[in-house]
Amino acid sequence: MVFVLNKNKQPLSPCHSAVARKLLKTGKVVIHKKYPFTIRLKELKESERKLKDSESKAEFRLKIDYGSRYTGLAILNGPTVVWLAQIHHKTNIKSNIDSRRAMRRTRRNRNTRYRKPKFNNRGRKEGWLPPSLQSRVDNIKNWVIKLQRLCSLTHISYENVKFDTQLMQNPEISGIEYQQGELQGYEIREYLLEKWDRKCAYCGAENISLEIEHIIPKSRGGTSRISNLTLACHACNQVKGDMTAEEFGYPDIQKQAKKPLKDAALVTATRWKVYNVLSETGLNIECGTGARTKMNRILLNLPKNHHFDAVCVGTSTPNDIIFRTNSVLHIKAKGRGSHCRTNLNKYGFPRGYLARQKSFFGFQTGDIVKAIVPKGKHQGTWIGAVACRKTGYFDIKNKEGVKAAQGINHKYCKMLSRVDGYEYASEHVGVDGIPLMTEVTSILPY
Structure with a gap:
């Protein structure tokens, strides 16, 4: 579509x-x-x-499956899916900030002019988030605004992970009644699947039926707390019997069981920030849980993927889904460049100096261009992201990020799309929404 x-x-x-x-x-x-x-x-x-x-x-509903690394997007018109996408968030922000901090601090230990450290008098605004978390919120905000300009959205369905609909419907629910609700078993199983990478903790088997297993058996005094649970295939579960994980030959299992979910912590810290951003759009917002999403996905018989999870968010998910789109747009957050004017090697020494400007002859590094070269070594048609030089001779990278052509004169380049901080690719899907190709291909219409 x-x-x-x-x-x-x-x-x-x-x-x-x-x-x-x-x-x-x-x-x-x-x-x-x-x-x-x-x-x-x-x-x-x-x-x-x-x-x-x-x-x-027509009522177009935008569905958002928020995750720490990937966020799924889907636009539905009733039971019809008209658009699918997946945002790839930046995961190297903290490491880049740590590297910059280390580089600045070594400045005081080198044999150079002494520079006093800055006094820590900078204040933080109310609702401040670390840059690595704020980046995820901004990505979702930017794309909701973009999609509002391209499609007449009327509703938003958002997976607010810890939003408890049971408690809202019955505030007096407690005890065993609270645990045995409509979504019984989905929350714990989904947590364990994410924690143990959807494979057997003992033999590493994947794509098979997994069972919830007690690290310290209940017959030996073990409890049903999350820290004592793991996933195992039927064979390993039977062989282990009433042995502990350490006796079974896996002493590291207990350590990993107590390890917190970092990705879950990131989503929990920003979920209400994302909700507030969505509220500013003025659209009707429906919240759903991860357990509800999983249950809908199983009922619709869809594979586990973020864009398919987005289709299944919330109670508004219809019983039957019609796919009117044959591709998924992959949106990778890359940023708009760096303020650094010098390239450094791994030891921190300069290996190249960058120009003091970003735009050259109307082009900027990252723009998607089409170059038709009439003669010479690189004769032919080249399409890809351009790397600009002040000399006017550019490099063009293909979809894998490899230099396909070097030293192309800017006069042969024609602008297709200006850089906006994201890279794009398309994954083809079948008529029923099941992926037919796992290879990510360029979506350039040429």
């Missing part, structure tokens, strides 16, 4: 890619945006007014 805008850049109902291709050939529309692919009508016609009237009756 392709997003459609009218002449005044107001969103209309998405259309099929075949319809968009026909409109582009006849010249009735222009390409407004490459990622996600969006077309814009040139003229205001009666057919567009009819589209707008039908759109007023």
Whole structure:
């Protein structure tokens, strides 16, 4: 499905890619945006007014499956899935900050002019989050705003991991009644699956039926606390019997069982911050739990993936799903460059000095360009991300990030998409939403 805008850049109902291709050939529309692919009508016609009237009756729901490393996005119109995407969050922010801090502190130990340390008088605003967490919130905020400009969203479904719907429906629920609710067994099993990487803790078997197993057996005084539970295949569970994990030959299992879930802590620390950001959009927000998402995914028989999890968020998930899209847009957060003007080697010594400007001949490093070279060593057509030089001779990288062509004159380059802090790729899926290809391919329309 392709997003459609009218002449005044107001969103209309998405259309099929075949319809968009026909409109582009006849010249009735222009390409407004490459990622996600969006077309814009040139003229205001009666057919567009009819589209707008039908759109007023349609309700497009954005579903968000928030995770520490990946966030799944899905847009549904009733039972119809019209768009799927997955945000890849930056995970190296803390390491970059630590490296910069270490580099600055060594400045005081070198044989150079003494520089007094800065006094720690910087205040933090209310609601401050570490940069590594704020980056995840900002990514979701930016994409909700972008999608509002491309599609007439009316509702948002958000997986607020610890939001307890049982307690809301019955505030007096307690004891064993609280544990044996509609989602009994889903919360603990999902926690253990994430903690033990969805494989047997003893033999490492994957893609098989796993059982919840007690590290210290109950017959030996073990409890059913989370720190005493792990996952095992049926064979290992039977062989282990009433032995402890240490007696069974796995002394490290107990240490890993007590290890906290770092990713779960990141999501827990930012889940209400994301909720507040979504509330600012003014749309109706529905919250769901991870257990509800898993239950819906099992009932719909969908594979475990973040974009499919997004489809299953909340109680609004229909009993039957119709997929009208054949691809998943992978959005990788890369940032907009660095303030550093010098490249350093692993020892901290300069190995190259960068120019004091970002834009060269109308291009910026990271822009997606198409270069048609008529002659020479690199004769042919090249499409990819450009690495700019002040000499005017650029390098073009392919989708794997490898230099495909070097020293291409800027006069041969044509802009396809300007850098916006993200990298894009597409994964094809089948008619029923089941992936047919695991290879990530470029979504350039050429």
